[in-house]
Amino acid sequence: MRTLMGYEIKKILMKKSTLVTFLVLLAVQIVMAFSGSLGSTYVEDVFYETHMERNRTDRENGIALSDRPMDDALFAEMRDAYAKIDRSTQDYKWTDTYRNEVRKYEDVENRLKYWGLGSGYSLDNMTQEALYGLREQSRDSMWEYYELSDREVAYWQEKDARVQIPFTYEYAQAYDSFTGMSGCYMICMLITFFIAISMVTVFAEEHTRKTDQLILCTRYGRTKVYGAKLLSGSLVVFVVNLLFVALELLGKFFSYGTEGFDASIQSVIAPWYSYPLSMGQALLMMAGLLLLSSLMVAVFAMLLAEVLRSSIGAMAILIGLLFAARLVPIAPSLGVLSQAWNYLPINMLKADQGFLDMRLVNIFGLQLNSWQFAPILYLLIIVLLVLVGGKIYRNYQVSGR
Amino acid sequence: MKTLWIYEMKKIWQRRMVWICLVFSIMLVLITVGGPLLGSYYVKGEKLGSNYEIFLQDKAYQKALDGRAIDDMLLSEMQEAYSNVPFEDEKYSLTEAYQKYARLYSAIYHYVRQVTGLAGVELVAWQGGAADLQRMRLMKMEKSWEELLLSDREKDYWRAAEACLKEPMVFRYAEGYSVLFSAAYTIGALVLFMVAICLSGVFPQEHGRKTDQMILCCKWGRGKLYMAKCGAGILSALGMSASLVLTAVIVALGLYGTEGYDAAFQQIYVGNSHPITVGEAVLITYLMILLVGVFMGALVMMFSEIFHSSMGALSIAIGIILLPMFFSMPEEYRLLSQLWSYLPGDFVAGWSCFSMQTVVIAGKVFLPWQVVPVLYMMLGLLFAWVTGRRFLNYQVRGR
Amino acid sequence: MELVIDRVSKQYKNKIAVDRISLKLEKGIYGLLGANGAGKTTLMRMLCGILTPTSGTISYDGIDVSEEEYRAVLGYxxxxxxxxPDFTGKDFLLYMAALKGIGKSEARKKVKELLELVSLTDVAKKKIKTYSGGMKQRLGIAQALLNDPQILILDEPTAGLDPKERVRFRNLIAQLGKDNIVILSTHIVSDIDRIADRILMMNGGSLVFDGTREDITGDLEEFYLQEFGEGEVE
Structure with missing residues (x-):
């Protein structure tokens, strides 16, 4: 089996299109991973600082402020600080007052803005009560948005009771970035593209090259070869994916530091979310889902090409799905269809879509949320594809030429 | 030649893949354009109505305001109506007060909100009038021109364009065009994918099927055949693009109505200074989509003949399409970001087509939708020349 | 050693490609003749297990064609x-050896022998895309022999070979036919004339002649043409 796998991997890697695609995507991934450290900030067309300097300053400020509860005391401190500068123009950024006394609160202010300072509130009138009241309102809105049943609401209420209020500020820029659109989501895109180019020929090329008649009449041609092909393709995708994830983590940690593993997800990206999850846990889960989902997509691509006997057809479908997932929104009012749509890997790895989807799945009385059910679903799909694909492969008839 | 061309067209359109792509793309166009009208609107678990019913109501309200200038009178009417709305309630849009008084003026409210950056009680309390609105809009435009790193010549151009805009702006019901403008990005991307997938095999299939050795030794097997293939490819690209464009236009205008062609472009794109109407903007955008589709056809055929492989050509084409969809060039790199916006995957979007970064040649200002067609035509000719050279000099060997 | 083909048929929609063929084949060389579209390739594919008969069975010493054990003794x-194209000749044979379940060291030894047998030793490390048509054909022959098959099925094996190579190949087949079942399909009648122990002729999916060379008086080619109603060759 190992020998067969070795040859299958060789066939995959020998293709120019695979190699070129890998190298181009690798270059893109490296740039994306380290993009936080590239470039400079300008204030009214005048050079202000490099992004590396910015990151270092923000990190120092963030660490100094970490472990502070986001409460009235902090807001009062921020109000006092911001009162010392005039923000009607950009000139304040050049002042020592801003640099030494105000800038350190910017991350907190940005988060507060994201949570709804625009809804008739500003830092001047923000209170702990108002903020967490807003948080509750947006949480309840999300429950309505997802059209949750009473049972689901009860589940989230129980989880929500364990969310620590007030939130504790933690500097967690690396985790924020990894779980955002430029992190996990982007890697998923790149890997899907890689799979669409390199995996669709694993089975299909035997038919186009007419080597299928040689292979299928050999001893292992209908048995071990099937497994060898699937395993080889999966291994290549797994290794590439792992490499991209490793580069991403390296880039993010290099740019922003490793602090923030324990920051609550509510305090960084999703104040309305009702599960007591940390950013570090979210990162690990998303990375795991990324690896597992890419295996599923790889198996799907390989077998789709086998069923269609066409690599272009399989590639078109994969890219079409990727494209549709990005551009076609399916509203929660469309029920199961919308929930299923969010389990597509590209949607699942979007923190504000699939990963934090609040609809539950009930399995034998056990209520599972999206990031609990997704790995089970993906594994089941892999097993199903392998079984069905095996049947199709074993029964293939060489005819018509 | 005509016979050759017909056979080449047949070779393209006989493939199952082409029809599957076409049907799938048309379905996606229908979902994109008509999808917002499907399903229902729920609040607190209660069905408020179907999205279509909500749309019909909004349409009626907007038509009631159709033809009215966004002047001081209309602004005060809007503010008075919105003064009844309990903004402290996050679900204010569901309250009776909103539904009864404010909803009628919601289109005006949203326009003013975009210009002023104010919302809720602040907007209601705003003391400005139509002239102030215009002034604030101009200030925003000036700021935007700075951020876009426009030259003085360009700024003068856009100031002159702003001076041509009718003030105060007249509100028109133009939902059909608004939907088409928003959907252009999706439809353009579909066109690009479809053309790339369907035309990637025009040349390589001869090599893959080993028919090249028979074809190339025929009298017309090099010169005329090449022209026939190019012609069939380009016409097919045009046909595919036109199918999707027509589907979108017919469905959108059929569902949302054809009214509002002469609405000001700024009604749907506040931060833009082009002195054109909404209808003209949509017309230009969709003509650009047709052009981009043909360009992609030429590009993918060129790469397919360079690599003698449809997979190779397709990977590059898809890379070119996807890249600008997911990565953007920082605007501080003016030239790079402008060129980036001319990539097919980006240019199909309205914001690139009507970008205010222009090309100034000999003191004359040219807009992106004027520059890009010329650029694409020149590149298209280059691609055709490269493809021709490869095809005409192809040597059958190595098998 | 007995290959039993029992009332095997293959039907595609309105066309019967192979029509109830029954044969019992033992050690020896079986020459399969027939016009284009007679069903020879279809029959061979069924014998290799890469095409399932519509009806009938194929077994070798009681082992059905669909089983791995059958394929273990098959060369096609x-x-x-x-x-x-980017594999070298040696790589290709080693890959096929792995598919046939041959261990690595044994495979290396076997590949070396076969490359010598088909005179490809000098180009073993060159990529197949650089090979001539004849070289590719010889490589194909080599892969069919990797597992010392007891059933060897050859479809137009001498196509692309020059006369000298054809003679060498014929001698090789003649040698193999002494201890194994060899089914050889070709349009080159002289190949069958010289080495076949038994001649099978197919027409329209059916077996129209099954006999030895001695059963045919005169020239085989003329007999073939007469069987298919072509008359005498001028």
Whole structure:
């Protein structure tokens, strides 16, 4: 089996299109991973600082402020600080007052803005009560948005009771970035593209090259070869994916530091979310889902090409799905269809879509949320594809030429 | 030649893949354009109505305001109506007060909100009038021109364009065009994918099927055949693009109505200074989509003949399409970001087509939708020349 | 050693490609003749297990054609087969050896022998895309022999070979036919004339002649043409 796998991997890697695609995507991934450290900030067309300097300053400020509860005391401190500068123009950024006394609160202010300072509130009138009241309102809105049943609401209420209020500020820029659109989501895109180019020929090329008649009449041609092909393709995708994830983590940690593993997800990206999850846990889960989902997509691509006997057809479908997932929104009012749509890997790895989807799945009385059910679903799909694909492969008839 | 061309067209359109792509793309166009009208609107678990019913109501309200200038009178009417709305309630849009008084003026409210950056009680309390609105809009435009790193010549151009805009702006019901403008990005991307997938095999299939050795030794097997293939490819690209464009236009205008062609472009794109109407903007955008589709056809055929492989050509084409969809060039790199916006995957979007970064040649200002067609035509000719050279000099060997 | 083909048929929609063929084959060389479209390739594919008969069974010493054990003793050279252009000749044979379940060290030894047998030793490390048509055909023959097959099915094996190579190949087949079942399909009648122990002729999916060379008086080619109603060759 190992020998067969070795040859299958060789066939995959020998293709120019695979190699070129890998190298181009690798270059893109490296740039994306380290993009936080590239470039400079300008204030009214005048050079202000490099992004590396910015990151270092923000990190120092963030660490100094970490472990502070986001409460009235902090807001009062921020109000006092911001009162010392005039923000009607950009000139304040050049002042020592801003640099030494105000800038350190910017991350907190940005988060507060994201949570709804625009809804008739500003830092001047923000209170702990108002903020967490807003948080509750947006949480309840999300429950309505997802059209949750009473049972689901009860589940989230129980989880929500364990969310620590007030939130504790933690500097967690690396985790924020990894779980955002430029992190996990982007890697998923790149890997899907890689799979669409390199995996669709694993089975299909035997038919186009007419080597299928040689292979299928050999001893292992209908048995071990099937497994060898699937395993080889999966291994290549797994290794590439792992490499991209490793580069991403390296880039993010290099740019922003490793602090923030324990920051609550509510305090960084999703104040309305009702599960007591940390950013570090979210990162690990998303990375795991990324690896597992890419295996599923790889198996799907390989077998789709086998069923269609066409690599272009399989590639078109994969890219079409990727494209549709990005551009076609399916509203929660469309029920199961919308929930299923969010389990597509590209949607699942979007923190504000699939990963934090609040609809539950009930399995034998056990209520599972999206990031609990997704790995089970993906594994089941892999097993199903392998079984069905095996049947199709074993029964293939060489005819018509 | 005509016979050759017909056979080449047949070779393209006989493939199952082409029809599957076409049907799938048309379905996606229908979902994109008509999808917002499907399903229902729920609040607190209660069905408020179907999205279509909500749309019909909004349409009626907007038509009631159709033809009215966004002047001081209309602004005060809007503010008075919105003064009844309990903004402290996050679900204010569901309250009776909103539904009864404010909803009628919601289109005006949203326009003013975009210009002023104010919302809720602040907007209601705003003391400005139509002239102030215009002034604030101009200030925003000036700021935007700075951020876009426009030259003085360009700024003068856009100031002159702003001076041509009718003030105060007249509100028109133009939902059909608004939907088409928003959907252009999706439809353009579909066109690009479809053309790339369907035309990637025009040349390589001869090599893959080993028919090249028979074809190339025929009298017309090099010169005329090449022209026939190019012609069939380009016409097919045009046909595919036109199918999707027509589907979108017919469905959108059929569902949302054809009214509002002469609405000001700024009604749907506040931060833009082009002195054109909404209808003209949509017309230009969709003509650009047709052009981009043909360009992609030429590009993918060129790469397919360079690599003698449809997979190779397709990977590059898809890379070119996807890249600008997911990565953007920082605007501080003016030239790079402008060129980036001319990539097919980006240019199909309205914001690139009507970008205010222009090309100034000999003191004359040219807009992106004027520059890009010329650029694409020149590149298209280059691609055709490269493809021709490869095809005409192809040597059958190595098998 | 007995290959039993029992009332095997293959039907596609309105066309019967193979029509109830029954044969019992033992050690020896079986020459399969027939016009284009007679069903020879279809029959061979069924014998290789890469095409399932519509009805009937195929077994070797009681082992059905669909089983792995059957394929373990099978060697097949298709009429128009593919290859991996960037594989070297040696790589290709080692890959096929792995598919046939041959261990690595044994495979290396066998590959070396076969490359010598088909005179490809000098180009073993060159990529297949650089091979001539004849070299590719010889490579195909080599892969069919990797597992010392007891059933060897050859579809137009001498296509692309020059006369000298054809003679060498014929001698090789004649040698193999002494201890194994060899089914050889070809349009080159003289190949069958010289080495076949038994001649099978197919027409329209059916077996129209099954006999030895001695059963045919006169020239085989003339007999063939007469059987298919072509008259005498001028």
């Amino acid at each position: 050279l298709p009429q128009d087969f593919g290859y991996y």
